[in-house]
Structure formats: structure tokens, C-alpha cells
Amino acid sequence: MSDSYRGPLPKPTPETAPYWEALRRHELRVQRCDDCGEAFFYPRNVCPACLSDRLTWVPASGRGRLHSFTIVHAGIATPPLPLPYVVAIVELDEGPRLMSNLVGVDPDPEALSCDMPVEIEFADVTDEVTLPRFRPVGEC
Amino acid sequence: MGRVALREGRGTVAIVGAAESDRVGKLPDKSALMLHAEGARNALDDAGLSVKDVDAVLATGRRAANEVPEYLGIRPRYIDNTSMGGCSFIAHLQHAMAVINAGIAEVVLITHGESGRSRVGMDPYVPARQSPMGQFEMPFGVGGPATRYTFAATRHMHEYGTTKDQMAEVAVATRKWASLNPRAAQRDAITIEDVKASRLIAWPFNLLDCCLVTDGGGGLVVTSSERARDLKRKPVYVLGTGEATHHNLISQMPRFHVWDAAVQAGKSAWEMSGASHTDIDLAMFYDAFTIVPILALEALGFCGPGEGGAFVEGQRTAPGGDFPMNTNGGGLSYTHSGMYGMFMLVEAVKQLRGECGERQVTGAATAICHGTGGMLSASATAILSTER
Numbered sequence: 020m021s022d023s024y025r026g027p028l029p030k031p032t033p034e035t036a037p038y039w040e041a042l043r044r045h046e047l048r049v050q051r052c053d054d055c056g057e058a059f060f061y062p063r064n065v066c067p068a069c070l071s072d073r074l075t076w077v078p079a080s081g082r083g084r085l086h087s088f089t090i091v092h093a094g095i096a097t098p099p100l101p102l103p104y105v106v107a108i109v110e111l112d113e114g115p116r117l118m119s120n121l122v123g124v125d126p127d128p129e130a131l132s133c134d135m136p137v138e139i140e141f142a143d144v145t146d147e148v149t150l151p152r153f154r155p156v157g158e159c
Numbered sequence: 160m161g162r163v164a165l166r167e168g169r170g171t172v173a174i175v176g177a178a179e180s181d182r183v184g185k186l187p188d189k190s191a192l193m194l195h196a197e198g199a200r201n202a203l204d205d206a207g208l209s210v211k212d213v214d215a216v217l218a219t220g221r222r223a224a225n226e227v228p229e230y231l232g233i234r235p236r237y238i239d240n241t242s243m244g245g246c247s248f249i250a251h252l253q254h255a256m257a258v259i260n261a262g263i264a265e266v267v268l269i270t271h272g273e274s275g276r277s278r279v280g281m282d283p284y285v286p287a288r289q290s291p292m293g294q295f296e297m298p299f300g301v302g303g304p305a306t307r308y309t310f311a312a313t314r315h316m317h318e319y320g321t322t323k324d325q326m327a328e329v330a331v332a333t334r335k336w337a338s339l340n341p342r343a344a345q346r347d348a349i350t351i352e353d354v355k356a357s358r359l360i361a362w363p364f365n366l367l368d369c370c371l372v373t374d375g376g377g378g379l380v381v382t383s384s385e386r387a388r389d390l391k392r393k394p395v396y397v398l399g400t401g402e403a404t405h406h407n408l409i410s411q412m413p414r415f416h417v418w419d420a421a422v423q424a425g426k427s428a429w430e431m432s433g434a435s436h437t438d439i440d441l442a443m444f445y446d447a448f449t450i451v452p453i454l455a456l457e458a459l460g461f462c463g464p465g466e467g468g469a470f471v472e473g474q475r476t477a478p479g480g481d482f483p484m485n486t487n488g489g490g491l492s493y494t495h496s497g498m499y500g501m502f503m504l505v506e507a508v509k510q511l512r513g514e515c516g517e518r519q520v521t522g523a524a525t526a527i528c529h530g531t532g533g534m535l536s537a538s539a540t541a542i543l544s545t546e547r
């Protein structure tokens with residue numbers, strides 16, 4: 020738990036609450052469509068591939084690849100991490116992509132490459148909120 | 160999707176008035192609505208029409224549908240508040256075409272006013288914590304567009320080997336155009352090294368890869384090509400239009416190295432216009448960041464996938480190059496109020512009317528305008544010409 024977290028916090032809505040509740044238990048979940056099989060993120064009450072509302076929460080492995088990234092140096096009023104830090108687009112092994120932070124690595128383009136394998140790290144930033152962050156596989 | 164007969168729209172409407180606010184830049188003495196009004200008044204004056212002639216008002220921004228007509232004293236019969244970001248005004252041209260051809264309105268006024276830098280009369284921009292952006296992006300420390308457009312640049316560099324030098328070529332060439340525009344905010348020559356040595360904002364973007372933040376406004380008057388013949392200005396015909404939206408959050412962009420929304424919008428515009436790439440004398444490609452025109456060149460078929468970086472090498476888009484692009488100095492060096500699309504259209508119209516002085520593209524007859532909206536979310540394209 021970090022008492023010093025001053026970064027932006029999400030506020031769940033009815034369709035996203037199960038996602039955020041699972042993160043508090045250190046579980047990453049995505050939704051899968053019972054009709055067309057699409058796995059997707061972010062949480063919705065309909066499948067973005069076919070509009071079905073027959074959806075099931077499924078556990079994700081927490082492993083994936085760094086699809087794209089930026090290294091933020093300036094211009095953020097309330098940064099979630101000390102500047103500079105890496106904001107990542109992670110492609111989960113299950114298919115969907117999500118935005119996250121990449122930690123446990125130098126915030127330097129020389130140390131980063133698209134498609135490098137990453138795995139989840141659960142960051143309990145407040146008593147109520149756990150954020151999914153990622154780190155390169157095999158480092159800590 | 161349903162079948163449409165795009166070709167029927169070609170050349171049916173024309174831009175008959177185009178103007179900017181009296182000044183652009185840092186204007187703490189102007190509210191956003193004052194800039195809307197200046198744009199509207201100057202565009203109507205340019206067209207030789209009165210506010211009484213206007214029967215449709217198209218503006219963008221929260222509340223603009225009611226607020227702008229109220230401020231201007233217009234009671235329109237058609238209202239359009241399309242807010243897809245900076246390219247909304249290009250999409251407005253397509254909407255104007257639709258309502259004019261449907262007989263719903265005859266004289267369409269499109270306005271823009273934004274106090275992007277001085278923030279006079281502007282709403283605060285903070286996404287709600289419950290919105291998808293507030294939940295799934297803001298907690299990871301992304302700010303404005305400068306941190307989000309990066310993801311397309313990084314993946315483009317990875318897929319195709321696009322370099323920071325190639326991106327910097329865009330900034331350098333655009334600055335050369337700005338040096339020919341007395342209204343431009345930044346007119347001093349820069350080099351590729353200057354771009355790369357400027358302050359890092361969000362890698363791979365340095366400060367000079369990023370557009371300006373200024374205040375400004377503008378207006379366009381659109382009517383049927385038939386009515387346009389009786390008006391005082393040489394009509395600029397709308398040959399083709401297209402629009403598309405593919406995501407809102409940048410993290411939902413289907414492919415980061417291909418701007419698929421731009422491909423879709425461009426395809427509509429090319430199909431409606433019947434024009435080909437060799438017809439284009441001038442390109443206005445929204446340069447929110449140096450990567451964006453590179454993505455647009457590929458999406459609109461001026462080069463193949465991944466060839467955009469090589470395309471802009473050797474200052475090909477600068478004055479004297481064989482592909483004049485962003486001749487007003489662009490969002491990078493001329494002005495960028497936040498939703499910059501209006502300024503692209505005004506420049507294209509003035510170039511096609513031969514009114515651009517030192518930066519005039521000789522003999523410019525056909526122009527393409529292509530914009531981004533949101534976080535590469537939306538796209539809109541217009542092909543404009545002096546000939547129907």
C-alpha cells in the first residue's frame with residue numbers, strides 16, 4: 020500500500036465494477052462473448068464484435084507483450100509515478116490490449132522494444148484501488 | 160453497411176466564403192465566442208452574404224449547437240454540433256453537402272472559435288473519472304494528445320523503421336512555409352538537429368514534434384454550386400468528402416501503425432471526387448504531431464504502407480518541393496487553437512483562389528484536406544477544386 024499515491028484514480032461504473040473488484044483480489048479478468056467468442060477489454064455490457072449481451076468474465080494470465088509505449092517526461096499535473104515513466108499498450112496473451120505502466124525497467128528507449136514479453140504486477144495504490152502495471156518478464 | 164452512390168455528391172456544393180478571426184495567436188483579450196463571431200462575420204463578409212441569409216449553423220464543442228446561434232443572433236433550421244475533434248469542420252463540409260442537396264438548407268455557416276492558449280470562456284478539460292478514459296487511461300499518467308499520439312509513432316517506428324529524423328523533416332519543412340506567412344506564430348528557420356535537441360515531452364516526441372497551442376477562430380460559408388455562381392467570390396467546389404471514427408481511446412486503436420480511420424475517410428473522398436493523386440496540387444494534412452502527416456500520406460495512398468517517412472525526406476513538402484503540404488505553416492508553426500481543422504480549410508480555399516502572396520502555390524487548382532479528430536480517433540477528408 021502506498022500512502023503517497025497522488026495520481027489519478029478510476030471510479031468504477033456498473034459494467035466495470037467486476038473488473039476493478041477482481042484487481043483488488045490481484046486477479047486480472049477480461050470478458051469473453053458467449054456468442055462469437057471474442058475476448059475484449061475494456062468492460063462493456065455488450066460485445067463490441069457482435070453486440071451480444073451474453074458475456075462471461077474469464078481470468079487472464081497476466082502475461083502479454085509490449086505493443087507500443089511512450090516515455091513521459093513532462094506535462095502531467097498529477098503523475099502516477101516519478102517522471103520520467105513508461106506508459107505502455109500491453110497486448111495480453113488472451114488478445115485484448117490495455118493501457119498500463121511498465122515498471123522495473125529503465126525509462127529509456129534503448130531498454131525497451133515493441134513486442135518484448137511482459138507480465139502483470141498488481142499495484143495497490145490506495146485501500147480501494149489496485150492498478151494493473153506490467154514489468155518485463157524475467158526482471159523484477 | 161448500406162450501399163451509397165457517393166459520386167452523386169461531387170461538385171454539388173461550394174465554399175463561397177472563408178476567413179479567420181482578425182488575429183490568431185495569443186489573444187487574452189478574446190473569448191472563445193468572440194472568436195466564433197469574428198470567424199462568422201469575416202466569412203460572411205468574404206462571401207458577400209448577410210447573417211439573414213444563413214439557414215444552417217454548424218459548430219463544434221459542448222453546447223455549441225445552442226450557444227453559437229444564440230450569440231450570433233441566428234435561428235437556424237438546421238443545427239449540427241458534430242464534435243469528433245479537430246477534423247469536425249471537414250466533416251461539416253460533408254454534412255453541409257447532405258443538407259443542401261436534401262433541400263433542408265441553402266446557406267450553411269460553419270464556425271470555429273477557441274481560446275486554446277488563453278482559456279478565456281473555455282470549459283475545463285478533465286475527463287470524468289467514471290468515463291472509459293477516466294478509468295482505463297488517466298490512471299496511467301497520460302495527459303493531452305502529446306502523450307497519446309506517441310503510441311502510433313512508436314509502433315510505426317517498430318514496424319517500418321521510421322526515424323525521428325524523418326519525423327523532424329516535417330517540422331523543418333512546415334517551418335519554412337510559416338516563414339512565408341506573416342501571421343505565423345513561429346517563423347525562424349529550424350533544422351532536424353534543432354527538433355531532436357528540443358525538450359523531450361513524451362518520447363518519441365520532442366517539443367518541436369508537437370503543434371502549438373494558440374487562440375483563434377474562423378468561418379466558412381457553403382452553398383449550392385448553382386447559387387455560388389451568383390456570388391462575388393470564385394467558388395471552391397467540394398469534389399469529394401469522407402469521414403470515419405474508429406475509436407475514442409487511443410488504447411482501443413485497432414492498428415497503431417496504420418491509420419485505418421483515415422483510410423476509410425479517404426476512400427470515400429476519392430470515390431466521390433473521381434480525382435486521382437496526380438490531380439492534387441496542394442495537401443493540407445493535420446500536423447498535430449510530426450508523425451500524423453506521415454500516417455496520412457500512407458492512409459490516403461500518396462505512398463505505400465510504411466513509406467511515409469521516406470516520402471517526406473529531402474524537404475519534399477517544403478516551399479520549392481514537389482509536394483506542397485501545410486502551406487500556412489501548419490499546426491506546428493502557424494497556429495493551433497486545439498481544433499485546427501478550420502484553418503486547414505481556410506488555407507486551402509485561399510490557395511485555390513490565388514490569395515496567398517509569398518507562399519502561393521503557383522496554379523493551385525485542386526487541394527486535399529485531411530484531418531484527425533481526438534486521439535487519431537476520427538478522420539475527415541475533403542477534396543476541393545476551382546473546377547467542378
Ligand SMILES: [Zn+2]
Nearest residue numbers: 052055066069
Ligand atoms: Zn460477440
